[in-house]
Amino acid sequence: MVMATTASTAAHTSLASVTLEVADPEAALRFYRAFGVDTHIRLRASGAHSTGFRGFTLALTVSGPATVDGFVGAAVDAGATVLKPAAKSLWGYGGVVQAPDGTIWKIATSAKKDTGPATREIDEVVLLLGVEDVKATKQVYVDRGLTVAKSFGGKYTEFAPGRAGTVKLALYKRRALAKDLGVPVDGTGSHRIVLGSAAEAFTDQDGFVWEAAEALAPTPS
Template identity: 55%
Template sequence: MNTTTAVNALTSITLEVTDPAAAESFYAELGLGDRLSLSEASEPSEGFRGFTISLIVSQPANAEAILNAAIAAGASVIKPAAKSLWGFGGTVQAPDGTIVKVATSKKKNTEPPSRRIDDVVVLLAASDVPASKRFYVEHGFTPGKSFGSYVEFDTPQGSIKLGLYKRNALAKDAGVPADGSGSHRLVLENARGQFTDPDGFAWA
């Protein structure tokens, strides 16, 4: 493992929620109980909070299983599960307001369904993607996939993936209006320390 990449990896995320107990139960149902932390929200937030969490799975049946579990646990449907040109997936909004997308590039099932999550990807809305990309490069992150309004950074195997997406494009992909204000209600963590990016996302 590249030491520099590991130091600058997104090691964990903390969501600020109004009801930590309810949120803990919800994210446990999604299989994310060990992937994120929760804290009680202290700042107001309105509309689109500027990020999405994508759960990448290996086949459509797994996406459906996770989406159905999320809905049963109280999530509201934004985009119903469906096939598309790129694969299969759907988007829901958690009771705390977090937007969760579940997707796979596969269009056919090849094994019994499960709720196994292969990758967790946090996409941050950037008002100026090139400027935000430069900021993260200056903080030691190495760009991987990069095209137009989208950047994904290299991360160690098994860690949470991090990407940047133009705000309007990310909101459109999520299926919500781009308008929003107040706290992101998201804290990102890595081994380097505290900083805040150009769009106000806090790192601890």
């Protein structure tokens, strides 16, 4: 297999889309619209077996604590379960919720105090993949043309986004990610998430599936 190595190819092998596999796309779409993140993800029907921790989270970075509370409240009102109530920490303020379809979402800000009113604006969306070996998985993705933006040894790696407004991809130790989210690390079956890019389809060593972005069905309207 020929790896993508040129600069022009690298620009096309970044994360282009995130598709969540759900049992009921219409119900999931209603939830994600109420939550306020429907424009950042795609949905498709799937009955794939999955138990426990699916090995990833989607994280929203927002401007301040009041905005975190607003997103958490909207998610709960739409049917989400709180895994970690929003609270202050050493790094800022945040909380964790689980959508009715099982996807875990973290909403956070580095600000510990509000400097303005709450908004419904999202500064950044990050897909955090929990992997067994961050260094090895990072190299697999670098060999396929992704560009590293930040890296902290074998603990965390963040890749440069392909274009403004797309979901950013990052790698984290699976056990550390589960602990951060407040869930047991054990899980089996499908991750129930598909990553899209312009490159050829492949599955990484942790079982995360990539498909050609043009092959992914859009979120139903």
